[in-house]
Amino acid sequence: MTGTPTATALALADDALILSHRLGEWAGHAPELEEDVALSNIALDLLGQARILYSLVGDEDELAYLREERAFRNLQLVEQPNGDFAHSIARQLYFSTYQRLLYERLASGDGPFAGLAAKAVKEVDYHQDHAEQWTLRLGDGTTESHERMQRACTALWRFTGEMFEPIEGGQGSGGEDGHDEGYGEGLDGVNRQELAERWLSSVTAVLRRATLTVPDGPRSGAWTAGAGRQGLHTESFGRMLAEMQHLHRSHPGASW
Amino acid sequence: MVTGTRSSAGTAAEAVAEPTALESELRALAGSVPDPELPVVTLEELGVLRAVHVPGPGRVEVELTPTYTGCPAIETMSADIERVLHERGIPDVSVVTVLSPAWSTDDISAEGRRKLAEFGIAPPRPHSTDGPVPLSLSIRCPHCGSTDTELLSRFSSTACKALRRCSSCREPFDHFKEL
Structure with missing residues (x-):
């Protein structure tokens, strides 16, 4: 194995850590009560994935607790505030579908993330199933739950294009014919356009079954979000980070 | 937690060598350590103990694989293994975590499954060779044996379990979910 593709490992680790923290807020x-337990379990799975990815790059505590906001490379989607329960579920649906498709592909290759992906994809299967069940239940539920689920899906739609943008900081994995500009170092064999199409068809199927309308706003370009991979984050992220990091920063080396 | 990683290729190459008598003895010892969260099953029965090597006198290297990436029990498992091997007189014990191949509930031995059921936890169903386990396949209540059970939550007291309820005896129970 050659050196660890640091930029990609950090991006994937930050996604997992930040979403884990958001879910922990629930x-x-x-x-x-069952939902409390479910969300905490999903958060724990994500934390485990983040720890393994961080340990490929350096000291996990330093990476999680001592980096500034601009050094984080997570998607803006995962840092979005929990909102009402429907918002959290929409975020879970969008992200777990992406993560499952990505890890599935990585697990079938022999790249630097194959081992982790093969392990994590089995966990993410359950996360996606959880999000799907709730999307159906809320979307195809009462008038109130339907409205809220629709509102959540629509509100987060503009954050979903970023998942398929190239992860900078590495060599990239350009296709031989130059059509695909590459997704990121260590992600060889993952065609991001194909990933985006599969994501869209999977999410569309769930939303339709849930009697929800697939949002028609753009997912990339002007008026959309998505510079998290470059270290630009939304307003609430700084506050979340402050809460997450303050104990470690105030009491360096503290342990249970 | 992750004290080290090892490529699967390296493991496979080393596995070719026959274990020595000492390695077999130490493996049995490490394997007899109970799971910290499910103390009725041993690490060997759970299928998380991948290998025990003796690279030199007074040194042992143990390979463990986590059930879930975030499973907090792995640290306790490592500490427990170190303790029993130290007690056996091995001064230098290192426990490394391996990810590949990924652990599956199919790695739980038949004896492990029997003990889980006896303990009140419905054991995981075996994966079929072609595709995932159909979720509709019935799960037997570990208390009364009825197959008339319902899912309450896919997630339960630990990451590896789902919460179910028996419609016959009305008792809730944990199901070790398939992974």
């Missing part, structure tokens, strides 16, 4: 606040 602990004690979810609509029912």
